Amino acid sequence: MKPNTTNPSDLKIVALAGGVGGAKLADGLAQIMQPENLTVIVNTGDDFTHWGLNISPDLDTVCYTLGGLANSVTGWGRMDESWSVFEQMERLGAEAWFRLGDKDLATHLERTRRLRGEEPLSGITRDFCRRWGIRHAVLPMTDDPVATMVDTVEMGELAFQEYFVHQRCEPTVKGFRFAGIDSARPAPGVIEAFEKADAVVICPSNPWVSVDPILKILAPLNPPIFGENGGKILVAVSPIIGGKTVKGPAAKMFAELGIEPSALAVARHYGSPLLTGFVLDTIDADLSEPVAGLGIVPFSTNTIMNLSDNRRQLAQDVLNFIQRLL
């Protein structure tokens, strides 16, 4: 299947994203692609309720990043944030393990109000994006409740934010469960975005808890979107660089599950025929050959996105790579 264009920036792309790393590549893609050509589908398995508010951490990280509102120092929440509500909540005895800034809080408050009024998360997200000046489509993977549960050696099964924030990823991971995933349907617009896409990019997000929930929601679709009988090529960018993650517990999770953390382990996790191509960091270039041995086309480049320019460059590299694979 050849797209009717030769400019990689004119490819139609669906990007699958979790939190910080995914948001950065999505931002890079948004910098070089027209809004109608890019759809970002975001994990909602991390969503939870705190202080009685519905919080969608990955959706917010992606939207704040695309909207230029994100706090690039902390990697979560809003820039120029204040903490008046949080301080008063602490004074009133509210749980204080999940920090919510004032600006960020408005997002959860208004989302909660609308969800209670039966607006779907996808519609709320669309309206928020419009108001934040985000022109590219951002979709939650589903409007249905899905809860990522982390099974741990020390504490049994923990809701994701309990594991991730409250317990600071310290408990040893045994496995994962995505409660509600079997009855969760893709959000409106998700299937349509895949149908018109030339390729799918798995952003450098946690394979276990950010990307797998999205893939699991898409897996039962018939006709299949990717894999042996699916039409779409799929390229993943490794979230593991030199055996470590830039942020987050992906490497720790691989290790605790008995798998040596590496870009190769990520390629193997998704596997062929799901993956057509795989992007590794230049420092992992020696893993290109074993990746190719999996039947997956490797491509190595700089994948560290500490600057806005790096995001754009990686996005361009990924699109060029996809163009070659088409």
Next chain:
Amino acid sequence: MKPNTTNPSDLKIVALAGGVGGAKLADGLAQIMQPENLTVIVNTGDDFTHWGLNISPDLDTVCYTLGGLANSVTGWGRMDESWSVFEQMERLGAEAWFRLGDKDLATHLERTRRLRGEEPLSGITRDFCRRWGIRHAVLPMTDDPVATMVDTVEMGELAFQEYFVHQRCEPTVKGFRFAGIDSARPAPGVIEAFEKADAVVICPSNPWVSVDPILKILAPLNPPIFGENGGKILVAVSPIIGGKTVKGPAAKMFAELGIEPSALAVARHYGSPLLTGFVLDTIDADLSEPVAGLGIVPFSTNTIMNLSDNRRQLAQDVLNFIQRLL
């Protein structure tokens, strides 16, 4: 009935209060009375839901005032307030006619969370007061939902905050209804506070919409608390001074209901035998005789409470007056 003390500050008092004026006299009383001797019972008919949050404007005004947290310039909300959440909520398209500051918002957020968890409003208020360092008892009149509805010529029946804040008290008042009042029971502690009280003070709050709801909840009690067969003496402080209110629509309401607004009209509104004594401002001293003509003992003094000292002085004057009536 003689209390076993001659120091007026050692009287046991229940004060009935609405918003700003009531809160100021309650604060004056709290300045000169021991915590165990004063209970403030607050109107909850103004309570409403906004942005999905349960808001109790009068309770908050009383608590913020007693806790030294109130914004004395606006007469509502918190001092040293910030508006980050509000600004972001506006950006997200939320209704902006009711301004909620960041610090104030925490109160509503935590109250809402606890109410949803089946904690009663009285228990939540008790805990909030403890955390805010308020040592005198503040009780909502009821834990049950009561909604003050304002019937207007131009717009029909309006929920109170819709009339008061959104429509800025502009519609012409025809009458009032207190939805839910017939099934509302006094909050835990209310009856006990009356039982041990030497006297009851009606603070200078709006008779129609702040005090009447409290009196209506108490009216069906048997044995009755005050009135012809009740044991308690009751003293009201006029919220109308020189035909006007310091704040709020009480005078406008009297006029629109065909009653010339004056301290005398307030005394007549409560009437005898409910009222034992009535406190008027010195500028209304000429109304003392007609008040006495109603069978109510008049007492005139300065009732303007623009300074903390004025609050304390008025509280002392009221207690001295009560002492003379006992």
